[in-house]
Amino acid sequence: MSRYWCELAWLGGERAQAGVMVEVAGGRIGAVTTGAAVPPPGAERLDGLTLPGLANAHSHAFQRALRGRTHREGGSFWTWREQMYAVAERLDPDDYHVLARATFAEMALAGVACVGEFHYVHHGPDGSPYDDPNEMGGRLIAAAVEAGIRITLLDACYLHGGIGEPPSGPQRRFSDGTADAWEERVDALAEGDAVRIGAAIHSVRAVDPEAAALVAGWAGSRARPLHAHVSEQPAENRASLETYGRTPTGVLAGAGALAAQFTAVHATHLDDADVALLGTCEACCCICPTTERDLADGIGAMRRLVEAGVSLSLGSDSHAVIDMFEEARAVELDERLASGERGRHGAAELLRAAAEAGHASLGWSDAGRIAPGARADLVTVGLDSVRLAGTTLEEAIEAIVFAASAADVRDVIIDGREVVRDGSHVAIDVSRELHDAVVKATA
Numbered sequence: 326m327s328r329y330w331c332e333l334a335w336l337g338g339e340r341a342q343a344g345v346m347v348e349v350a351g352g353r354i355g356a357v358t359t360g361a362a363v364p365p366p367g368a369e370r371l372d373g374l375t376l377p378g379l380a381n382a383h384s385h386a387f388q389r390a391l392r393g394r395t396h397r398e399g400g401s402f403w404t405w406r407e408q409m410y411a412v413a414e415r416l417d418p419d420d421y422h423v424l425a426r427a428t429f430a431e432m433a434l435a436g437v438a439c440v441g442e443f444h445y446v447h448h449g450p451d452g453s454p455y456d457d458p459n460e461m462g463g464r465l466i467a468a469a470v471e472a473g474i475r476i477t478l479l480d481a482c483y484l485h486g487g488i489g490e491p492p493s494g495p496q497r498r499f500s501d502g503t504a505d506a507w508e509e510r511v512d513a514l515a516e517g518d519a520v521r522i523g524a525a526i527h528s529v530r531a532v533d534p535e536a537a538a539l540v541a542g543w544a545g546s547r548a549r550p551l552h553a554h555v556s557e558q559p560a561e562n563r564a565s566l567e568t569y570g571r572t573p574t575g576v577l578a579g580a581g582a583l584a585a586q587f588t589a590v591h592a593t594h595l596d597d598a599d600v601a602l603l604g605t606c607e608a609c610c611c612i613c614p615t616t617e618r619d620l621a622d623g624i625g626a627m628r629r630l631v632e633a634g635v636s637l638s639l640g641s642d643s644h645a646v647i648d649m650f651e652e653a654r655a656v657e658l659d660e661r662l663a664s665g666e667r668g669r670h671g672a673a674e675l676l677r678a679a680a681e682a683g684h685a686s687l688g689w690s691d692a693g694r695i696a697p698g699a700r701a702d703l704v705t706v707g708l709d710s711v712r713l714a715g716t717t718l719e720e721a722i723e724a725i726v727f728a729a730s731a732a733d734v735r736d737v738i739i740d741g742r743e744v745v746r747d748g749s750h751v752a753i754d755v756s757r758e759l760h761d762a763v764v765k766a767t768a
């Protein structure tokens with residue numbers, strides 16, 4: 326058994342606690358006690374504020390290669406998509422493996438204990454399956470394990486290049502041809518202690534209602550997470566309304582996708598009926614603010630969703646940056662800009678989105694909180710950087726959410742194992758691996 330003494334720790338309430346002792350055995354948290362003014366003999370000392378493991382609930386690992394490379398052209402989401410396709414077109418399993426490992430290691434440095442990898446680059450460049458049809462998914466799972474984080478592989482069904490259109494160019498890599506072929510391939514993926522397999526409907530652009538119903542049935546019958554990109558862009562809503570007479574949320578509801586294990590990713594452009602549908606089934610919405618602003622998507626109405634009964638999770642999606650504190654505060658700060666009001670989402674609520682709710686949306690009901698029986702994830706944020714110096718116990722949660730950076734994460738323990746020590750990954754030279762992998766992917 327290991328014992329950790331946390332100078333401050335967040336145990337889920339509105340305030341941090343001082344002098345928190347956390348016992349860890351077998352990858353699980355045992356007793357948690359507060360009020361130990363000094364570390365007892367034999368306890369490992371964690372100075373700063375210790376959080377539970379964070380969950381990055383929406384990731385496309387290969388898009389890390391685009392960081393900083395898409396800003397000169399201007400344009401829109403749709404012109405950015407062409408640049409993204411150019412990277413997707415070139416990936417091979419070896420290159421993708423090292424890029425994903427470095428990206429997941431960057432997440433570990435940012436305090437991410439679990440990633441939801443929304444995976445659609447399934448096949449070879451001309452659309453032919455690899456000898457192992459799950460070669461790419463297997464590489465992503467291996468990359469997460471090597472980086473020391475848990476993964477939910479959200480294997481995405483993708484059949485059409487747009488509503489009623491065949492996949493073209495790099496989209497051929499994404500398509501299994503039919504939903505039945507998607508199901509057969511995904512059934513061959515194995516879960517493990519740090520690995521979950523979930524399903525994704527790429528979007529109503531890429532998956533027709535009949536195929537969406539099959540994917541939803543697969544997830545529902547196995548109690549697996551089900552994610553879908555929903556209403557990221559107004560053009561998606563227009564196409565859906567023109568073809569189906571319903572919004573994307575309405576189409577997914579008709580396909581039986583809306584359930585408690587459903588996560589709508591983005592959910593930026595919803596109407597009142599969409600909000601009510603998602604709230605009634607207590608679904609999750611995964612908001613990815615740093616990507617949504619990068620791609621000029623718009624600002625979603627997250628307060629309205631929360632009031633309707635939806636839980637929020639957070640994702641770094643395209644990895645324009647990987648910083649869950651930045652994602653968390655952007656939920657509130659973007660709504661301040663749009664509404665002219667402060668305080669629509671409290672700091673503790675945003676941390677719950679980044680930790681427990683994110684884990685729940687990825688199928689890990691036993692993670693994201695520092696409590697007896699939970700997975701032993703501890704993320705310690707130093708409070709002595711120029712960003713956080715002067716932080717008080719009373720407002721430590723607010724300081725972290727509104728001023729911390731991923732660079733303030735000092736120590737990360739995942740499932741009882743030390744993954745980051747004093748700001749460095751224990752197994753991976755993350756900067757070097759990122760450099761080499763990004764250069765290769767974009768050369």
Ligand SMILES: [Zn+2]
Pocket residue numbers: 383385443554590642
């Ligand atoms: Zn996405």
